[in-house]
Amino acid sequence: MNTGADDISQKVLWPHRPFPYFRVIILGCGEINVHFNQCAFQSMYISINVQIFRDSKAMTIRQKRGNIFMRRLALVFAVITLTACQQSPSPDASDIDSGKPFDVIFAGGSIVDGLGNPAFPGDVGIKGDRIVAISSDGLNSDDADVTVDVSGLVVSPGFIDNHAHIQTTIHEHPLAENFTRQGITTLIASLHSGDQPWPLDEYASSLKIAPNVGFFAGHTWTRMQVLGMENRAPDHDELQAMRDLVEESMKQGALGLSTGLLYVPANYAETEEVIELAKIASQYGGLYVTHMRNEATGLLDSVNETIRIATEANIPAHINHHKAVGVKQWGWSTQTLAMIDDAREAGIDITHDLYPYTASSTRSAVLFPQWALAGGADEFAERIADPEQQQMIREEMREIIMNDRTGSDLSRIQFRVLYSDESYNGKRLSDLAADRGLPNDIDTGIDLIIELQLVGGFSVIFHAMNEEDVIRIMQHPLAMIETDGDPVSYGDGFPHPRSYGAFPRVLARYVRELGVLTLEEAVRKMTSMPADQYNQKQRGRIVAGAFADLVIFDADTIQDEATYVDPHRYPTGIHHVMINGSFVIRAGALTGERPGMWIKGPARPERVTIN
Numbered sequence: 001m002n003t004g005a006d007d008i009s010q011k012v013l014w015p016h017r018p019f020p021y022f023r024v025i026i027l028g029c030g031e032i033n034v035h036f037n038q039c040a041f042q043s044m045y046i047s048i049n050v051q052i053f054r055d056s057k058a059m060t061i062r063q064k065r066g067n068i069f070m071r072r073l074a075l076v077f078a079v080i081t082l083t084a085c086q087q088s089p090s091p092d093a094s095d096i097d098s099g100k101p102f103d104v105i106f107a108g109g110s111i112v113d114g115l116g117n118p119a120f121p122g123d124v125g126i127k128g129d130r131i132v133a134i135s136s137d138g139l140n141s142d143d144a145d146v147t148v149d150v151s152g153l154v155v156s157p158g159f160i161d162n163h164a165h166i167q168t169t170i171h172e173h174p175l176a177e178n179f180t181r182q183g184i185t186t187l188i189a190s191l192h193s194g195d196q197p198w199p200l201d202e203y204a205s206s207l208k209i210a211p212n213v214g215f216f217a218g219h220t221w222t223r224m225q226v227l228g229m230e231n232r233a234p235d236h237d238e239l240q241a242m243r244d245l246v247e248e249s250m251k252q253g254a255l256g257l258s259t260g261l262l263y264v265p266a267n268y269a270e271t272e273e274v275i276e277l278a279k280i281a282s283q284y285g286g287l288y289v290t291h292m293r294n295e296a297t298g299l300l301d302s303v304n305e306t307i308r309i310a311t312e313a314n315i316p317a318h319i320n321h322h323k324a325v326g327v328k329q330w331g332w333s334t335q336t337l338a339m340i341d342d343a344r345e346a347g348i349d350i351t352h353d354l355y356p357y358t359a360s361s362t363r364s365a366v367l368f369p370q371w372a373l374a375g376g377a378d379e380f381a382e383r384i385a386d387p388e389q390q391q392m393i394r395e396e397m398r399e400i401i402m403n404d405r406t407g408s409d410l411s412r413i414q415f416r417v418l419y420s421d422e423s424y425n426g427k428r429l430s431d432l433a434a435d436r437g438l439p440n441d442i443d444t445g446i447d448l449i450i451e452l453q454l455v456g457g458f459s460v461i462f463h464a465m466n467e468e469d470v471i472r473i474m475q476h477p478l479a480m481i482e483t484d485g486d487p488v489s490y491g492d493g494f495p496h497p498r499s500y501g502a503f504p505r506v507l508a509r510y511v512r513e514l515g516v517l518t519l520e521e522a523v524r525k526m527t528s529m530p531a532d533q534y535n536q537k538q539r540g541r542i543v544a545g546a547f548a549d550l551v552i553f554d555a556d557t558i559q560d561e562a563t564y565v566d567p568h569r570y571p572t573g574i575h576h577v578m579i580n581g582s583f584v585i586r587a588g589a590l591t592g593e594r595p596g597m598w599i600k601g602p603a604r605p606e607r608v609t610i611n
């Protein structure tokens with residue numbers, strides 16, 4: 001069965017995954033004469049899977065059928081692994097040594113090192129989970145188990161997503177395909193509005209997933225543990241209870257404190273509450289990251305609030321998805337960036353990130369005054385039933401929609417998921433108005449939004465940003481990239497296209513098409529800059545000794561394919577993605593590997609003042 005043509009894929013797909021003594025599988029396979037080139041255990045494993053699912057014919061169509069192949073492969077592996085592990089634990093990939101200097105050589109690529117240096121041609125050698133050699137003169141393929149020709153392609157550090165909504169659900173999407181297919185190798189869960197895994201260390205250390213992942217202590221979760229949905233400040237004891245929770249999260253490995261001050265119930269918090277909790281995170285070397293209280297009319301106040309928190313809590317701060325939302329706020333990024341620059345000059349450590357789209361995605365709750373939703377759905381319904389309160393709610397909604405959001409044009413409000421009638425998913429509020437024979441105006445909008453909120457509300461895409469602001473923010477030297485994306489099952493629901501395409505979109509539209517960033521600078525914003533944020537000096541860069549988190553793509557063809565109306569589309573032009581020395585994407589096909597590690601906090605260990 002050993003057809004020389006299959007050699008590379010066999011080794012590259014499953015480097016160094018030993019499965020000792022499971023002869024039934026070998027017998028069942030019917031072939032035991034090959035691949036004992038490193039050790040018996042490993043050879044059995046590789047042979048079985050390649051023989052069953054990969055013949056030379058399959059290799060030629062692997063990209064088209066890659067997913068199907070790999071799912072079948074993963075299934076077979078799971079059975080083998082379980083049985084084998086009962087006899088003997090399976091060592092880590094790096095524990096098996098073929099005797100050669102490299103497991104894999106990526107040969108002939110254009111190396112973009114993640115540090116902003118000019119791209120240069122060369123080979124990259126991988127051993128175990130590390131990059132061990134980089135050579136412009138070329139490495140000897142005899143020194144490697146596998147040499148992958150990547151000529152014409154960019155070899156970049158894997159991308160680090162500063163903000164993904166993976167909360168407590170990433171274990172349900174262990175391959176995180178919509179992220180890894182973007183070249184993302186590390187996901188940071190900033191937990192703006194959602195749940196926090198608890199106990200954090202138990203959850204994070206139990207994960208068996210493809211990407212690396214890091215977690216924050218979530219302000220929203222912390223507040224809800226103590227105050228539920230109550231719209232008030234904590235008393236002395238309650239604040240102490242919140243402090244204790246943040247402290248415990250930090251001790252368990254949180255990267256810092258995150259807030260989602262736009263959302264109920266976090267927006268019931270005064271700035272002082274956040275400062276008190278940020279002080280705890282600061283003492284443990286944490287970073288403060290935030291979805292600011294208001295990204296529209298209150299944008300400038302919100303940047304000031306962030307700077308105040310950073311100053312008074314003595315903590316580095318990072319603004320997630322920096323943007324200027326709402327037609328009236330277009331152009332305000334000039335001011336917000338100046339505020340950030342001034343704060344830096346005053347000694348405040350502040351950074352930010354963005355996703356490269358002109359629409360934002362959130363929940364219909366943000367269209368209401370916060371007091372109207374306090375206490376949950378029943379209390380909201382009671383307030384609407386009261387004519388006086390309903391009138392107040394309507395007036396405040398008008399202000400919010402006209403100034404903070406989309407203005408009076410209901411076509412700027414797109415349903416992502418309308419929970420009460422999913423046939424409207426992807427359609428606009430103006431479509432619903434038209435179907436009812438109603439005009440496209442603000443009064444209709446308020447009527448419909450209240451009606452829909454009473455039956456569960458909706459998740460929403462607001463087409464309310466200006467690309468000039470996006471570019472200005474992206475070009476700022478302290479800006480990084482994020483997806484703000486969700487883990488999604490292919491074809492399931494109606495996600496914002498950023499969940500599938502944010503990182504490739506930066507490289508396609510803003511580097512290649514518009515030329516507003518160089519390739520090297522864009523990659524730096526996606527790699528070493530965020531790596532440094534989270535104290536990952538051995539990630540986000542192609543240097544000897546760094547973790548082998550890599551993405552190999554074609555800079556001429558890389559393209560985000562997902563759109564607002566057709567979101568379930570993977571990007572193209574990304575050939576290989578490696579995480580900790582294991583391929584998770586190989587020649588465009590998912591391998592099923594789960595080499596991800598937990599990126600443990602604190603983000604700024606040098607600032608720890610309490611031990």
Ligand SMILES: [Zn+2]
Pocket residue numbers: 192260291320321484
């Ligand atoms: Zn957010």
